[in-house]
């Protein structure tokens with residue numbers, strides 16, 4: 001029998017059960033990311049005096065979309081993939097948030113990440129809500145052609161569940177500007193419209209050649225550096241000559257490392273999905289970034305010695321930037337860290353237990369909702385430029401981002417001081433106050 005055209009299930013389970021990845025969530029430590037986010041929501045709602053009905057509405061996503069779609073692989077077989085799009089809230093504007101391609105991704109993660117996008121956009125004062133989605137598979141396991149077909153079929157399956165005024169995806173772990181270019185092209189060619197250019201804003205984080213903005217590629221790292229600078233100013237902490245350890249050297253991590261190096265911060269230890277490396281003299285972040293762009297990981301980069309994950313967390317430094325995945329800093333890692341500040345490039349990198357230890361040890365945390373909000377902020381600038389058919393200069397994007405990050409930092413600082421709480425709850429508090437005002441003014445239909 002010729003089975004070249006038969007549909008074979010992908011290696012992933014076909015249920016939407018939480019899948020426990022070997023690298024991320026060892027079975028003994030089942031991590032329920034969405035519950036963690038819900039707990040912060042409950043605590044911050046109490047602090048900020050958010051009406052109970054608003055808290056309840058925000059405790060669940062508005063929609064959870066799951067699609068299954070076949071893709072022709074290079075060997076002629078068809079593989080069935082499972083894709084997600086969680087639309088958490090849109091009272092402030094279209095759903096907005098990244099698409100993640102990762103083998104450990106789960107419905108629970110996407111729900112947590114979508115909710116965090118709602119808080120992030122509200123905190124930054126953007127006219128967006130929160131969404132997140134992606135596919136549970138490892139994009140490194142497929143060829144470029146297969147990756148293009150997986151992306152295109154996924155966005156085709158989502159159809160009119162996304163749109164420039166409805167739900168606007170962007171890159172996240174395992175996706176990039178190229179992914180967004182395929183998504184844009186698929187959307188423009190399948191959602192019939194007279195004015196195709198009006199559809200450009202359906203995704204952000206696109207290459208500049210197809211309507212992306214200058215400054216988006218580095219935006220999340222740049223925003224993180226503004227947050228770190230604000231923290232350093234308040235704490236009279238001179239960044240020059242300080243040491244950084246960094247987990248995750250993708251879009252967020254690599255740009256953060258390069259931009260921090262401009263402030264005199266030297267990267268002494270770095271890790272990604274292939275392992276951890278140390279250089280007491282400091283890595284050249286710019287050259288490492290070029291190397292990773294060519295080779296796909298930090299593995300094999302000369303000038304570094306291999307260390308274990310445990311050793312990495314114990315390296316003496318001043319700053320730690322987690323920029324990989326959630327739930328990376330538990331109790332053990334928090335006890336091991338020898339830094340003054342953890343600046344969360346990743347979403348949810350510290351477990352609540354890990355965070356408790358950091359707080360007890362006097363290590364400051366710049367929380368994800370603030371520290372990595374530069375990405376969605378510049379995505380908003382991209383969307384506005386698409387709507388107005390404008391092209392802003394890099395200086396204009398950079399200036400606006402710097403002001404937006406500093407304003408947000410000050411709002412969070414003020415909330416933390418007046419409510420005597422940490423920065424994470426303050427981020428939630430500022431965001432929830434804005435969301436609650438919208439709900440109270442509009443009231444609940446009908």
Ligand code: NAD
Pocket residue numbers: 023024171172173174175220247248249250251252253271272273274297323324325326345346347372373375376
């Ligand atoms: P990316 O795919 O560009 O990079 C991810 C990095 O994490 C890679 O270096 C990868 O090797 C590493 N990694 C993966 N699994 C790992 C593991 N088990 N241990 C150690 N390292 C591992 O992704 P990104 O866009 O840089 O996103 C990183 C984090 O930042 C995510 O939490 C994402 O949600 C968050 N974030 C991204 C953006 C953005 O604009 N891209 C914006 C806000 C927040």
